[in-house]
Amino acid sequence: MNRRSRLVIIVSAGAILVTAATIALTGTLNRPDETSVAVTVPVALKADGLPKNFSIGIVLTLGQSGEPGSEYNRAAQGAVVATQRFAQGGAAITLLAQNDSGSVDGARAAVETLADQEVAGVIVTSTGPQAQAAAKAAEERGIPVISPYADVTEPGQATWTTGPSGPSVEAAIHTALQGKTRVLLVEDGGSVPASVTVSQTLSLTGFEDVPALAQEAAIQTGDQLRPTAEDAPADAEATRIAEPADAVVVVAATPQRLARLIQALQARNVSVPLIMPNGATAPAFASTLAELDGDGSGQLVSIAADGGDTTALRQDAQGRGMSAFLSAVRLTSGNSDIMNVTADAPFAADAWAADSHSHDAVIALVRAGALAGSVDPSKVGAALSTLSLGPDEGLAGPALDFSHSAALSVEPLLVYASPQDLGLRPADEAAPRLIWMPAPAGS
Incomplete structure (x- = not known):
């Protein structure tokens, strides 16, 4: 030593x-x-x-x-x-x-x-x-x-x-979704408790690839227009969904696959909260998101012990x-x-x-x-x-x-992603810039 x-x-x-x-x-x-x-x-x-x-x-x-x-x-x-x-x-x-x-x-x-x-x-x-x-x-x-x-x-x-524990995570999900009336579930092998009410589920198994899934999710949140059908009249215009989702719960079988979903949703400019009950606070999520040039900020929400x-x-x-x-x-x-x-x-x-x-x-x-x-x-x-x-x-x-x-x-607490470097760990240019912080008291 x-x-x-x-x-x-x-x-x-x-x-x-x-x-x-x-x-x-x-x-x-x-x-x-x-x-x-x-x-x-x-x-x-x-x-x-x-x-x-x-x-x-x-x-x-x-x-x-x-x-x-x-x-x-x-x-x-x-x-x-x-x-x-x-x-x-x-x-x-x-x-x-x-x-x-x-x-x-x-x-x-x-x-x-x-x-x-x-x-x-x-x-x-x-x-x-x-x-x-x-x-x-x-x-x-x-x-x-x-x-x-x-x-x-x-x-x-x-x-x-x-x-x-499982029940405490379930309770935190309900807290995160308070006031949300149209919740979209985007999944790649993960699951959420049955008590969590979702309006629609988009599973990767139903799409050609992750970008296609993300595009449909962006349409469902109103962040992208619905393209016209191939047989639509020439003067037909793309339309925005009438009742967009106001939150997206994102789950996957591994943190790496979760990061892939999040990066694709960010690339489609999905602006509603992206709530990830499991896996997001693992280092593997942060490093994979960084490798994909995803953003460690915005509306990313997870659940963690204090x-x-x-x-x-x-x-x-x-x-x-x-x-x-x-x-x-x-x-x-x-x-x-x-x-x-x-x-x-x-x-x-x-x-x-x-x-x-x-x-x-x-x-x-x-x-x-x-x-x-x-x-x-x-x-x-x-x-x-x-x-x-x-x-x-x-x-x-x-x-x-x-x-x-x-x-x-x-x-457990609801925590929110930030790319801020607190300067409390050794300097490491290779480390991903993502930390999770609780909401300020009284917010």
Whole structure:
């Protein structure tokens, strides 16, 4: 570890400017059992009572071509940031990654390998059937599981999700559609809850290609004219639809396919809100949209837990926790010797996408291990089930209550896309310019 990464950084108690004002340095520490949040939150974290040889398994779906389940691989690099924060505080945590190969059988094999390596807990960063299978396999081996990105169905007693639940996402969709009377659904393999009322559905399976689908959607929103029929009189004029849609819900099987739909709709100048219930906040959506020259602004709406970078602009406890996390991202990125979760590339390559949710999953398992004073998975899981965690314990995202299998303590938010660079992460010209921010209070 170089000299810079040994520094302990603390964020100023004042508001953090978008230009990333100077961050103060200090070495103070909040104990996990403190009941009040300090004015500043340290980057370095201690884990008193954590036994040596504490390791955490990470299950991923590897791939570079949009494999289902791989959409959060870059976000999962937040786990590296958490281990570096504990390393600064004197606690060594080992991350052991396994590829689930995008299949149920691969997921079970990945967990078996991690169990043989005697991990104390597993973080499942994939989605889809393989995420469900990995959680089930770990449960059968008595290993506690945290799933930051997938809503595990019928979780066992030692499985926790830390993202928005299905019902909470459904409620947020209804909030986004309040006042909308003609909702158009555009889909490429995705789905929305049955309770969401749509006036019309356009599916890619009914069109020659994505541009043709987008053109029809633009006609249905009144942003494009309906062309005249081939057998229409020569003086016939194109017409605008009488009752245009006032919102479009866009869903797809993967974030990459979702980005393709959004770029095509933008190219047709669709001006009504484009609401994306799932997949839009994955790094894979941002990078694909950028590759397609799509726009990270306008009327793009999604749903997310309150744990994005803009949280650091607040002066409350969570804002200070997020500021400390982003400081750690910058420090970790500045050390070229620190590798990513799979140890095949420098962490810096994915610093733009490393998120608080994978980071907080590591924090939770380490706090449980310290409380249990053991690397025994059953004891770690039992300790985790008693914990409620927040900024005092090192979380960057929202509070988590592990007495419930759905540990997220707050309802998800409607978030809106912006191409603004907050200046809070390492400069990276190759990173897509897209962040998600909640609506201002009172709006």
